[in-house]
Amino acid sequence: MGVPVGIDVQRLVAFSSDPRGGNPAGVVLDPAGSSDSDMLRIAADVGYSETAFVFNRGNREYDIRYFSPKAEVPFCGHATIATAVALAERDGTGQIELRTQAGLVTVDTQVDDSGRHTATLTSVATSIAAAEPGAVDEALAALRWTAADLDPDLPPRVAYGGAHHLVLGLSTRDTLAALSYDFDRLAKLMSEQDWTTLQLIWRAGPDVFHARNPFPPGGVVEDPATGAAAAAFGGYLKHLGLITAPATFRIHQGDDLGRPSILDVGVSAPDDRIRVTGTATRIEP
Structure with a gap:
């Protein structure tokens, strides 16, 4: 219409x-x-x-x-x-x-x-929760990965910063780059778990990360930049003691889609709210 x-x-x-x-x-x-x-x-x-x-x-x-x-x-x-x-x-x-x-x-x-x-x-106040092992296993199956693909230093958690995101840290950049998942299977799981996106992460350095965000609940295969997930991930790092506040870090997202994006994230102490900074530009008609 x-x-x-x-x-x-x-x-x-x-x-x-x-x-x-x-x-x-x-x-x-x-x-x-x-x-x-x-x-x-x-x-x-x-x-x-x-x-x-x-x-x-x-x-x-x-x-x-x-x-x-x-x-x-x-x-x-x-x-x-x-x-x-x-x-x-x-x-x-x-x-x-x-x-x-x-x-x-x-x-x-x-x-x-x-x-x-x-x-x-x-953001609103962030929080994290344990991810059900069965749900993590099903997410890995839908993603066509195994537990061996995960980074043990970035444990699976459900992170919240306005919406819920399952965080999965990966051990290699190549695994992240090769993402190819079962859309319908992951959509069903995410609907059952009330996850808005998955925050799939590879840590390139102390303050640099690469991310990909499947978004089947919205009818979208993947988001090239996800500010809500960036805020949730900032809370994830803080609540797990994986970053010392105050701190800033950068997320690169969208590179594997040909739509590079930069999200700068700020973590404060003792505030559980997270700052996410970026620019925006108009799309010409």
């Missing part, structure tokens, strides 16, 4: 200054009374992993909802970065407050030395 008349969908890529990289997001700054079914239909028509719908509360405060082509999700990091940049371009830089289904997320926007708008989101 297409996008309804009067609805302006802005298209940006987040976590890249190159529209050929990053993760595309739709942003609707004036949903004009759109219903849930309207927003889901618009997100499906846009076809990106998420489209954000922003409802102005006044005084730089907004309600925000995120829809994938198949379902609403409680929080989406890359669409938050894209939304914040769109608002900064329209209204000027500064701090905004976004009321998500997961809770309050603040975003600080600024212009960097290159003249690009950047945004730093501060």
Whole structure:
């Protein structure tokens, strides 16, 4: 049916200054009374992993909802970065407050030395939980991996930073690069476990990681940049004592898809909220 008349969908890529990289997001700054079914239909028509719908509360405060082509999700990091940049371009830089289904997320926007708008989101409080061994085994089977492919220094956990993500650390970069999984089998498991994406990680150095994020619950094979998972992973490292706060680290994502993305993550002490920074740029029509 297409996008309804009067609805302006802005298209940006987040976590890249190159529209050929990053993760595309739709942003609707004036949903004009759109219903849930309207927003889901618009997100499906846009076809990106998420489209954000922003409802102005006044005084730089907004309600925000995120829809994938198949379902609403409680929080989406890359669409938050894209939304914040769109608002900064329209209204000027500064701090905004976004009321998500997961809770309050603040975003600080600024212009960097290159003249690009950047945004730093501060997540809701992060947490981790043990991953059920049977669920981990099923995830590995769907991914066509075995326990021998995992990095023992990055144990499987379910990490939360606004949405739930199973974190699996891998022992080699080659294993991550060769990802090829059973979409339907993994989709079924993730629906049962309420996992939004998988955070598949390889540690390149003390403060550099490479990630891939399957997203079958949203009808998307893979996200090229996942801010929500980056925030959750920051909490994972902190809660497991694998990083000493205050600290920053970088995640490279999307390289294996030909859409390179850079996510800079900040971990504070004693705050369990995590900061994720990136830029966004518009996709030309």
